[in-house]
Each structure stands twice: as C-alpha cells, then as structure tokens.
Amino acid sequence: MIYTNQLGYLPSSNKIAVSTVPCNYQVIDATTQKSVLDGSVGTAIEDKSAGENVYHIDFSNLTTPGDYYILAGNGGKSHVFSIRDDIYDKLITDISRCLYYQRCGCGLDEEHAGIYKRPVCHTEPSIMLSDYLSKKADAKKYDMTGGWHDAGDFGRYVSAGAVAVAHILYAYDLFPETLGYGMNIPESGNGIPDILNECAYELKWMLKMQAPDGGVYHKLTAFNHADFIMPEQDLDQFIIFPVASFTTADFVAVMALASRIYKEFMPEFSIDCLNAAKRGAEWLSNNSYIAFKNPDGCNTGEYDDDDDLDERIWAASEMLRVDPDNKDKYLVTIKELLLENISMTDFGWTDVSGMAALSILTDPKHTSGIFEANVKHTVLLESSRLYNELKNSGYQLGMLPDDFVWGSNMVVANRAILFALASIIADDTVKPKYEQAVEDHLHYLLGRNPLDISYITGFGENAFRHPHNRVTEMDGIDAPMPGWVSGGPFKTPCDPAAEAAIPKGTAPMKCYVDDVGSYSTNEITIYWNSPVIFMLAFIKSTHSK
Ligand code: G3I
Ligand code: 9MR
Ligand code: ZN
Numbered sequence: 001m002i003y004t005n006q007l008g009y010l011p012s013s014n015k016i017a018v019s020t021v022p023c024n025y026q027v028i029d030a031t032t033q034k035s036v037l038d039g040s041v042g043t044a045i046e047d048k049s050a051g052e053n054v055y056h057i058d059f060s061n062l063t064t065p066g067d068y069y070i071l072a073g074n075g076g077k078s079h080v081f082s083i084r085d086d087i088y089d090k091l092i093t094d095i096s097r098c099l100y101y102q103r104c105g106c107g108l109d110e111e112h113a114g115i116y117k118r119p120v121c122h123t124e125p126s127i128m129l130s131d132y133l134s135k136k137a138d139a140k141k142y143d144m145t146g147g148w149h150d151a152g153d154f155g156r157y158v159s160a161g162a163v164a165v166a167h168i169l170y171a172y173d174l175f176p177e178t179l180g181y182g183m184n185i186p187e188s189g190n191g192i193p194d195i196l197n198e199c200a201y202e203l204k205w206m207l208k209m210q211a212p213d214g215g216v217y218h219k220l221t222a223f224n225h226a227d228f229i230m231p232e233q234d235l236d237q238f239i240i241f242p243v244a245s246f247t248t249a250d251f252v253a254v255m256a257l258a259s260r261i262y263k264e265f266m267p268e269f270s271i272d273c274l275n276a277a278k279r280g281a282e283w284l285s286n287n288s289y290i291a292f293k294n295p296d297g298c299n300t301g302e303y304d305d306d307d308d309l310d311e312r313i314w315a316a317s318e319m320l321r322v323d324p325d326n327k328d329k330y331l332v333t334i335k336e337l338l339l340e341n342i343s344m345t346d347f348g349w350t351d352v353s354g355m356a357a358l359s360i361l362t363d364p365k366h367t368s369g370i371f372e373a374n375v376k377h378t379v380l381l382e383s384s385r386l387y388n389e390l391k392n393s394g395y396q397l398g399m400l401p402d403d404f405v406w407g408s409n410m411v412v413a414n415r416a417i418l419f420a421l422a423s424i425i426a427d428d429t430v431k432p433k434y435e436q437a438v439e440d441h442l443h444y445l446l447g448r449n450p451l452d453i454s455y456i457t458g459f460g461e462n463a464f465r466h467p468h469n470r471v472t473e474m475d476g477i478d479a480p481m482p483g484w485v486s487g488g489p490f491k492t493p494c495d496p497a498a499e500a501a502i503p504k505g506t507a508p509m510k511c512y513v514d515d516v517g518s519y520s521t522n523e524i525t526i527y528w529n530s531p532v533i534f535m536l537a538f539i540k541s542t543h544s545k
Contacts, residue, residue, distance in 0.1 A: 002057065002070050006447035006460025007091065008082035010543050013439055017057040017070050017078060018395060018448055024073040027059050029066055030080045037062050047394030049401045050450040051507030054394035079447065079461040091459055092536040093181050094483030095529050099164075099198050100185050101471070101481055102526060104156065104231065105145030105205075112184050116481050118471070121231035122154065126220060126238040133295065142240060144220050147205030151525035152469035154231055155221035155300045158209050159311075160527050162250035163349045165199045165206075167417070167530035169254070169261045170358055172196065174424070175541040179533075192265045195533075200269065202526075203258050206251060207276055214283030215243035216251040218292045221300035230474050244292035245284065247303075249311030250352060252280035256318035257359070274322060281319050284312060285329070303349060310346075310353035313337040317356040320367050327367070334360075334371055344375055345382040347414040348407075349527060354379075354418060361425050376425055383422035386415060387437060395449060395509070396440040401491065404508035406520050409445060409455050409488030413531035416441035420538040435542045442535055445485065450510055456532070458482025464514040468523040473516050484524040485532050488512060495520040 002025070004017040019025070019041050026035040041055035057070060062083065070078040101108065107120040125141035132139070147156045148164075172179050172195065183194035190197065209217045222236035259274035294302050305311070316333040319326070334356075347354040357375050360368045368375075386398030393399070398415045405411065416438045423434035447454045447462065454460030457467065457480045464486050465479065472480035491508035493499060497517030502510075512521045 001452060002072055002076050002078040003448045003450070003452055004070065004078045004081050005443040006079045006081055006454045006462060008084060008087045010087060010539075011063040011065060011083055011085060012543055014060045014436055015058070015062065015083075016396065016443075016448075017059065019055045019057055019072060019076070020052065020450075021072070021074060021076070022055050023076070025057050026071045027062055027068050028071050030069055031067060036064070036068070045392075045394045047450075047509070049393070049397070049399055049404060049507065049509040050395060051510070052394070052450065079452075088536050088540065089181070091456070091483070092178075092533060092540070093183060094458065094481075095456070095485065095532055095536070096181075096195055096198065096483070097183050097185075098481065098483045098524075098529050099148055099202075099526060100183060102148035103201060104147055104149050104154065109186075112186055115477055116475065118230060118475070119232040121234065122238060124235070124238070126240050129239050129241050129295065132223065132237065132239045144205070144208050144238065144240060146201065146208065147220075148202050148526050149231065149471075150301060152467065152519065152523045153221075153225050153300065154234055154470070155219060155225075156205065157219040157221070157301055157303050158206055158216055158247045159218075159250045159303050159305075159349050160301070160525065161202050161206055162254040163347070163352060164525075164527040164530040165202055166254050166257060166352075166355055167347065167527070167534045168195060168199055169257050170355070170362075171534040171537040172261055173257075174362060175537040177544070178537040178540040196262065196265060199258075200262070200266065203254070203273065204269075206254070207272060209240075210251065210276055210280065211243055214248075214279035215245075215287065216248040216280060217241060218244040218247045219301065219303065223297070224299050226470065228470050228474055231471065242292070243290065244305075245287055245290040246305045246308035246311040247292065248280050248287075249284055249308055249315040252277050252284060252315040253311070253318045253352070253355065255280065256315070256322045259322050277319065278323060281315065281323070281326070284315060305350060309337055309340050310342050310351050310356070313342060313344075314352045314356040314359070317359040317368065321359065321363055321365070331368070331371075334368060338371060338374060343382070344378045345418050347417050347531060348410055354414070354421075358417075358421055361421065379418070379421060380426060383418055383426075383434065386418065387433065390437055390440065395444055397444055398437065398441075401508045404489050404491040404511065406490045406494075407487040407525070407528060408490060409485055410528045410531060412441050412444060412488070413485075413528070413535055416535045416538075417531055420534070423542075438535055438538055438542075442532075442539065445532065450507075451489075451512060453512075453514065455486040455488050457484040464522065466514050466516040466522065468516055468519040483529070485528045486512075486514075487521055487523050487525070487528060490521045493518070493520045498522075
C-alpha cells in the first residue's frame, strides 16, 4: 500500500508518501498516464503507534501543478492527489463552514446552507439544574439560545466553545491575511471577516452563560443525549448546569482574547467581551477550585477537570494584555502558576496552558516581561522532544502510542499548533523543520496514515463518510457535508460499534472505524475542526512569505 495526502501538496512543499513494502516506484501524471518521476524507497522505519515498518517515497522534486498518483513496482497504487497552489483553499473554507452548520437557535436558510438548510432549533427557555432536579413547578426561565452545537450531540459547553474559538482567534491574530475568505453566511458582506462573524455567534451565546456574580455556568444541555433526530425535533428541556472554576477561567481567557481581536471590527461587542472578562477575573480572584461532575443519571458531556491551574494561567496571560490596571495581579498569578506542574504546551479542553504560552510568546508588547524566557524554554524543549519522535516515526508525527486517546486527531492538530509556535519563536536555523512538521501532521489527517483514510469529510478519494453526528445521519442526504474532522483512532475505544469492529490488540493508530455508531472514534466536534483551521492558516502564511 502507498499512502499520501489524498488531497495533495503545495508545489513548494516537501512531498513524502509512505509505502508498507520496499519497492521501486513511479509518480504517474493522472491526465497523461505518463511517468514523471521514479526512484526507490528509503530504508525501513518503525512506527510504534501503527505497529509496522514503513518506507518513505520522497518526490519533493516534483513541483509542476497537476494530478498524480504513485505506482509501485509490485502494482500497488496510491490515490490520485494534486499538486496546486490553491490546494487547501476550499478545505479551510469548508472546515470553517461546518461551524455555521452547528448554529443553534437560528434556522439555516437555503441561500447559505443549500441542501443542508434546516429549521430553527432549541428556542425554548432553559431552567437551572436545581429547579430541574426538584421538579419545581414555576422554575425561572432563562433565554440561553444561540451558540454552536458542540458535536454530534446538541449540547453547548463553555470550555469546549472557548477552546474552539481560541484556536481560530489566535490564528486570526497571527495570520490574518490567510483568513479573509468568504463563507457565505448570513453576515457575509458586513465588512467583517466571515470567520470572525462566525466566532461571534458562539461568543454571544457564551456571554449569556455568565452568572450575575461573574462565575460561568459549565454547560447547557438536556439531562440526557437526544435520540438520533434532527435538532428541530429535539424538544427536551435544556438545563443550565452550575458554575465551575475552570470553565470560568476558560471564559475569561477567550473573552479577553476576543476583546482585542474584535476591537477594530465590532467595538461595542469588544467592550462587552472585556467587561465580561473583567467580571470573570474578579470572580476567579475570590474563588478557589470548583469542580464539575454530572449529577446521577445525566449522560451529556462532562468535560470535567481535576484542577483549574492551566485555565487560570491562560486567563491571567490574556487579561495581562487587555487590563493594564490590574497588571501586577496577573503577573503574580503567572509567576505562582509557573511554579506548578503545568505543561504550557497543550491546546485542548483538558489542558489549555499552551494557549497561555501562545499568548505570552506572541505578545508584541512583551507584557509578561521576565516570564517570557521561562515559557519559551519550556515550549522549545517539548517541541524538540516531540520532533525527535516525529523523526523516528514512519508516519512522521510527534505522537506516541499513548497519545491516541478519544479525539486523537485533535492531539495531532494540537501538536501541529505547538510546532507552529516553536517555529515562530525559534532561531532561523530550526524554523524550517518545525514548519515542515506542521505540514506532516496535515498529511496524516488527509490520508498519509495506515488506514489509508482521509479524516476530513469530502476531501480525498477515501474520505470518511459516517460521522457520529445526529444532523449528518438524519438529514436524509447521503454524503455528509464536506469539512468535518473525525475524532480519529482511540487506543481503547469505548462504544459498541468500535468494540465490535476493532479486535483487541490492534495498534493505537489503527483503532478506528468509520461507523456512525462509533462516538469514541468517529464523532465530530467544533474543537476538532478549529485547530485544523489554525494549521491551515499557518501553512498558508509560511508558503506566501
Ligand atoms: O484524564 C485522563 C488522563 O489522565 C489519562 O492519561 C488519559 C488516558 O486515556 O485519559 C484521560 O481522560 C480521557 C479524557 O477524555 C481526557 O482526554 C478519558 O479517558 C476520555 O474518555 C475522555 O474522552 C472525552 C469524551 O468526551 C468522554 O468524556 C473526550 O476527550 C471528549 O472530546 C468527549 O467530548 C464529547 C462530549 O462529552 C459530548 N459531546 C461530544 C464530544 C465529542 O465526543
Ligand atoms: O451522541 C453522544 C455523543 O455526542 C457523545 O460523545 C457520547 C458520549 O457521551 O454519547 C453519545 O450518545 C450516546 C449515549 O451516550 C448512550 N446512548 C447512545 C447515544 C448515541 O449513540
Ligand atoms: Zn439547536
């Protein structure tokens, strides 16, 4: 078998395909059927996560735009892929548009959603968990409409939303020139980049999730996941779950970030975000760790967290940049938290401390002063450790077998964000290798993997087709909308569909099934799409230099 990025490569990119057997190969022009390059594979490389040896085919010298496939001496063939300058343009637009398709509390009209149009959903008011549990007859009702459905379910979770929006706003902060594409959404043409319009839809809902005392409610879901129905058919009571400290810190961080990104485009909204962030920051100063656990019998997403230290350092790092009056307070928080056991290198909902590092290390004003060097050291050390893993791996990922958790494709994308950050802060001599590492992670997601699958719907000849997603399953349309990123392989899958399909002892990178029932390997979420937007923005910006 020969695996490539099934979508394709930029002309100036390095191009490496992976073969499972040693062989000679030819790169064939798919239009003329003529060989344009030939050679033989390199030496065997073990891949621990895939549990196999593989061989690299390096065809980087091929830079002529076109459609190609690779033919091995033993008859094996890759999928057809392209080499083109605009190869990732539709991809980033469609990945972004999937967020629009998640909008809750508004109908999706034909003009913008095309065949994926659907009526308005979840418009009824919500009630507090305590009132729900006590079955209070005249429970107070709250308008909590809006935001994006989290995933294949209809829940809306503040931490998950904060992380998704943050990936995108950081991309905008660093590479704005790459994110100006039109998304054909209702706000298109209002003078604001569409990707910011889309994120504002989620942020406006998040503002509703702040309690009067400044703390932030953890989530807004039904008590149990709905059956597989369309969102407009779901009439369950939505419930406001209690405040948690880590959720509040995520909220503070993303609102502070939003206040600076939206200043130019939506000045009043920017002030709302800043005020909400300040109220949340005040609440954080007055409250220590508050956990979140699902009440008995509730099965919607838990997003629990044993500590709130990484969230607090993210919040302090962002507040530092927008609230100069309290600068000293935030610096003390950062100083204290840097002494704790915090990674400073992860970008997912469980560990957001990499966002703090990103904020600190890309702050043009260097507001964090003496702490910058410390954070830079940590980021470069971890990047170098993971880069060594990449170099010693067949599929060229900075991943270890244990990294194949639920949503491993997010880990893949978040490692790419770390490499992107490393390339930004590293010396010129090491920049190129980290830039390359970001692309390697994209190639994996788009098909250069041992399952020969593109984990992004609609992109690549063998893209996955059966996401665990109520809308794509129930909308009566055969193919899912393009641009969804699958959760991906999970070394200990824990849903009935995956347990039935994946034999025990399967290598971590192969523990995946393209089955709508497999929520632990094949769901979609807003925060699995968002880091890929960051990756693509970064790749586009490095190639336009
Ligand atoms: O925290 C432990 C860590 O200490 C340990 O090293 C690691 C090893 O496996 O496991 C860690 O916990 C995992 C946790 O995610 C954090 O990565 C759990 O095993 C794993 O079950 C858990 O999966 C989460 C899943 O919900 C179940 O709670 C996913 O990350 C999370 O993305 C997913 O989120 C769901 C929402 O609940 C509902 N909406 C859909 C969404 C996507 O599937
Ligand atoms: O659809 C739900 C998905 O979004 C969650 O990630 C997953 C784990 O919490 O749960 C899914 O819902 C299932 C529920 O937990 C148990 N009954 C079957 C539901 C749909 O397969
Ligand atoms: Zn809805």
